[in-house]
Amino acid sequence: MKSTLAWALALVMVAAAWSVTVLTPADDAGSDAFVTDVAAGERGSGRNIAATVGAVTIAKSVTAESGWNATGNWVVIEVTAEASSDQVHGLLSLATLKIGDRTYSASERGPDEMTLYRTQLVPGVPQTGSLLFEVPENALRGSGILRLATSTTPWGDSILQVNIDLDAADRVGSTQIADVDWAAG
Amino acid sequence: MLWGVGEAQQQVAPARGRYRATLAALLVIVLLGAAVAILAATGGLETSTRRGPVEHGPQEEFTSSDMRITVERAVVVDQLPGSGVFTDADAGERVFAVLIEVENLDVDPRLARSDGGLSRVIADFGIEGEPEISVYGDGDFSVVTLQPGVPARLLLSWMVDDDQIGEGDDVHLSMPDAEKRESTLTPGTFVWDELPPSAVVVTTVEDLGEGREDGRL
Numbered sequence: 001m002k003s004t005l006a007w008a009l010a011l012v013m014v015a016a017a018w019s020v021t022v023l024t025p026a027d028d029a030g031s032d033a034f035v036t037d038v039a040a041g042e043r044g045s046g047r048n049i050a051a052t053v054g055a056v057t058i059a060k061s062v063t064a065e066s067g068w069n070a071t072g073n074w075v076v077i078e079v080t081a082e083a084s085s086d087q088v089h090g091l092l093s094l095a096t097l098k099i100g101d102r103t104y105s106a107s108e109r110g111p112d113e114m115t116l117y118r119t120q121l122v123p124g125v126p127q128t129g130s131l132l133f134e135v136p137e138n139a140l141r142g143s144g145i146l147r148l149a150t151s152t153t154p155w156g157d158s159i160l161q162v163n164i165d166l167d168a169a170d171r172v173g174s175t176q177i178a179d180v181d182w183a184a185g
Numbered sequence: 186m187l188w189g190v191g192e193a194q195q196q197v198a199p200a201r202g203r204y205r206a207t208l209a210a211l212l213v214i215v216l217l218g219a220a221v222a223i224l225a226a227t228g229g230l231e232t233s234t235r236r237g238p239v240e241h242g243p244q245e246e247f248t249s250s251d252m253r254i255t256v257e258r259a260v261v262v263d264q265l266p267g268s269g270v271f272t273d274a275d276a277g278e279r280v281f282a283v284l285i286e287v288e289n290l291d292v293d294p295r296l297a298r299s300d301g302g303l304s305r306v307i308a309d310f311g312i313e314g315e316p317e318i319s320v321y322g323d324g325d326f327s328v329v330t331l332q333p334g335v336p337a338r339l340l341l342s343w344m345v346d347d348d349q350i351g352e353g354d355d356v357h358l359s360m361p362d363a364e365k366r367e368s369t370l371t372p373g374t375f376v377w378d379e380l381p382p383s384a385v386v387v388t389t390v391e392d393l394g395e396g397r398e399d400g401r402l
Contacts, residue, residue: 031373112327136333136334
């Protein structure tokens with residue numbers, strides 16, 4: 001009887017030890033972000049970011065209002081965004097597009113006013129602009145995941161995540177990119 | 186195995202057996218020591234392809250620091266708008282620039298200025314500091330990010346004295362090497378550890394005189 005009790009107790013302790021191992025969060029769990037999935041065309045909001053993804057265009061050439069021009073394989077995503085709470089920490093500093101196993105960051109090429117990337121977002125006053133991604137030609141199919149955040153390493157912060165259907169995107173030879181502006185209405 | 190033999194003989198002739206066992210042990214120690222010494226002398230068990238920097242010529246493609254690189258031209262010119270280097274001709278300043286084509290072979294975007302990246306290219310004629318990096322022909326000097334799988338033509342530009350380098354001079358460009366690893370301080374992020382240079386490109390400098398206003402060579 002005593003030995004049965006000992007065995008049972010031992011098994012319970014082994015099971016408890018195993019559960020602790022399983023339940024312990026990973027080393028980097030503290031740095032996990034709060035990811036909010038948002039559908040294209042719908043407004044998503046996080047701690048200090050609110051954004052709506054609009055038209056997606058694939059172009060061989062992009063031209064800014066200033067006349068600056070570049071050829072390549074461009075994915076141009078229209079975004080309307082604002083900060084939710086704090087302008088000081090409201091720089092749109094993370095804008096990435098993941099296609100397959102590769103991740104592309106929004107391009108810094110061209111005049112600053114051509115891209116919403118690294119634009120100061122303002123609480124309650126949305127701005128509209130484009131994010132331009134320069135990708136290899138073979139990446140222009142299937143779907144991608146757009147991630148937006150107001151910190152480059154959003155540990156414990158919000159990330160808005162939008163699925164981008166590249167097959168459904170408009171394909172054009174060249175496209176004119178409007179400068180970032182305050183959103184109408 | 187040798188120990189086993191020694192032990193078996195100990196029962197027959199204890200003194201002789203102990204002597205043989207000691208001898209066997211010594212032999213094993215010497216052999217192991219020799220094996221370790223040979224391994225250490227030949228660089229260990231890890232497969233290594235590192236044999237010092239490999240020399241390349243212009244227009245020759247090679248891979249280093251997880252980038253596919255081709256050095257196209259090396260030039261010296263009075264001015265190079267858009268390169269990030271501003272010269273004063275009266276002070277005898279010129280621009281030494283290297284035009285390269287580079288493709289990021291990693292899966293993540295990478296700053297051209299990252300550790301072990303293109304800002305670590307060194308020219309051998311004593312120019313100081315890291316080069317300014319710009320996208321060739323963009324006419325817009327800003328942060329340069331290498332997107333994965335997207336070849337880019339970049340200019341690496343340094344300010345030089347007008348008597349420092351000229352037409353026909355050979356220049357050795359030492360190309361950086363690095364390997365990516367996950368940061369131990371901030372898990373989930375990656376850092377590049379610099380390695381000794383893997384390649385040296387030898388090319389001849391062209392003097393382009395005054396240079397063009399559109400920033401092209």
